[in-house]
Amino acid sequence: MMAHLLIVDDDRSLRQFLDILFSKDGYQVFTAETGKEALKLMEKQPVDVVLADIRMPEMDGLSLLKEIKGRWPQIPVIMITAFASMDTAVSAMREGAFDYVTKPFNLSELRETVARALKKAEKSREGEPKGEQIVQFEGMVAKSAAMRKIFSLLPKVAQAPSNVLITGESGTGKELIARAIHRLSPRKDRPFVVVNCGGIPANLLESELFGYSRGAFTGATREKKGLFAVAHGGTIFLDEIGELPPELQVKLLRVVQQKSFIPLGETQEIEVDVRIISATNRDLEKEVLAGNFREDLYYRLNVISIHVPPLRERREDIPVLVQYFLDKYARQMGKKVEGISAYALKALEEYDFPGNIRELENIIERSVALETGSLILPESLVLSRSKRQEEGDNGQKDFRITLPEKGLDLEELLAKIEMDLLKQALERTGGVKTEAAKLLGLNFRSFRYRLAKYNL
Template sequence: MSQPRTRVLVVDDEPSVLLEISGALKRHYDVVTAQSAEEAESILAKERIDLLLTDLRLPGNDGLHLLESAKTVSPDLPVVIMSGHGTIEEAVRATRMGAADFVEKPFGPDRLNVTVERALELKALKRENESLRSLAGRADEMVGESHAMEQIRAEVAKVARSEAKVLITGESGAGKELVARAIHRQSARARGPFEKLNCAALPKDLVESELFGYEKGAFTGAAQMKRGRLEAADLGTLFLDEVGDMSLDTQAKFLRAIETGEIERLGGTRTIQVDARIVAATNKNLTEEIQAGRFREDLFYRLSVVPIHVQPLRARREDIPLLIRHFMEGFGHEHGRPRRKLEPEAIERLTRYSWPGNVRELKNLIERLLIMSEGESIGVREVEQALPARTEEEPVSEIRAARDRAERDAILTTLRQCSWNVTEAAKRLGMDRGYLHRKIKRYGLVRDAQGA
């Protein structure tokens, strides 16, 4: 992954000033110039710019107006205001509007380079701090010591070192996003952005505009240009959650984007280069979706270079006590509650529950228990009241979990041996074809490169 040169946009209405500043900066940066705020806004809408250096006094809209519009398009863009006649009030206003610095003309090349370096370093520090805050809150959320969790950690460690696309499968609430974030955190792109788009959370016709962005006037309501998630994830990772809910039209455009590394915003004609690692997730059986004509087979193979399956919580019950302790401590700090504990009988009751909503359901229930219950400990009575009525329970059994793992491995091995011919695999396994399909869906099995 090559690092592109930093691009600086310099805005001044005097050609001699533009020439002087460009000459001082071009040794270390790619420099783009404009002589008005309107010209600069057009460049910002079309090109990747890493820093804006603008004069305060400009014909037409001034530098403060340009600062405001630039921050609307790209909130984390560092902006340095230059002025030969600036006042303290203007400097204060620029700073409050988000300017990284306010410098007075004239200045020499050394001062100019120091100012630009400092503004870029400030941007890098802000991004790193945001990343560290995010990681501090999430780094230990892949909680568990079960065989399934250890296997996922090992898979994450291997795949994170590569640029391979990853398809994470598993039931809703099982922790697929945490796996995606762990891959990003351990990759060479960790200092870059982590962008997320949930394809199931938006109407299908809006997923495309969120993914690729749009130009001003591209459709009713598009009052200004907006960069899409693919652009925002440049030099980082894009996590596409519930990718199985993406429309076929958007799938076709997305396939082309990940094959070429190029996109066009809706309503635009300019090709934009993007370099984002794709990690996708789904709770659907994409093999069945392909057979039903709802998902493109070629896109499936592009996304599932490395498949990772997240087991449901009921298949790794030994992790439940650890998760309970983790959530109790986290929510205790968040809500300012004194240290509490669950009585052993309460933990045992929670361990027996089937958790159809997986880790998300457990997390929400622990937060509710912590807020609503009184006393130093939480007993089985409070747990019974918090659990849904007539909950389905399954016996706590290491033998059952081991049997499920063995069955899953046997089915996957046979499918690979049969090149994913389900009819042939069902014959070898002595199963009805429909029953095998249900097992494939239950275990979230997907066809990978070995079975292609």
């Protein structure tokens, strides 16, 4: 069925241009010169998406937005604005606008925004489309083929008694996968014990893992049960296994091979039945070749291997995870934050996430806490600068411009470069001037002066 798009703008030439553009794209386009005319049309004609200018005579875009949201709350409304009226656009987002687009238009972004609004309208009428292959599995959610493959593998891994090695960068969710394996396994009713091998000092780690008897060393005033004994019958998760000191690698190898260990200060072995799941953000094969990790232990732990790709290699999971964490923290905080603006989502999709999913979750939690409207806007996001971004910046600083033989107008060239960078900064931050100024290393007053200089 042909989608119905309503364009509301007092600029006749712009209405005609957008009518032609979207008609060619297969939309049934309706146009209105004023807000009142638009409302009369909507009373008679079904509309899927509204594209409306903010500044119009008689009834401005904000007033029209409030009317539409009051009478047809399910219809997405996209606001048309200019950088000069960006504050009004942000107000519109807080009033429930689906998104905003800025003049002059980037046609591909305009089309994409309208398409997403139409998709939202379809979801509200029909529910989640069947084509969306979003999988929720044991407290995890993903859309990427890589993660769905891991999810499908976990029930099989869980039923096997073999040890598992999970590899991947910090923050990719290795512990969540380990917990899922335990919950799906025959050991699910027994303990799941987590040991951070990199977070416990080497001189204490042995006593934590294997326990000790009273008087085993100075300060040992009572007997302590080791974590391997605590995990008996269940699963022990050795996180950051690559940080394990060489002397403990030998003792761990004995536990893996003999299923027994001797607590400090004791002479009698204790037999233990545990499944070992290990995780590391290091390349253990390289550590083995470098002599930092025992080869025999590596092969004992790495019977079944699972590699979790970083978030930057599965960017299709970002929107899914954003909505998952947004819903989670909106419920926890009692906030009515329901979605994220296109500009904010685009910033996240283009970000490298050096901290992976853990970093994304922290960003969304903070954004929900600070946001006062129904949508997360770009100014609520705080993204750290990754090493890759810094390398990219350095590369940009080192660029060369070849001087033509006939020379050039330096002032004109510098003005063009400055104006282009100002526009890029505004586009990247969704028109949030304070953030755009930060991107260019300018204070706000200097940034505002440059905008006025080029009539931006």
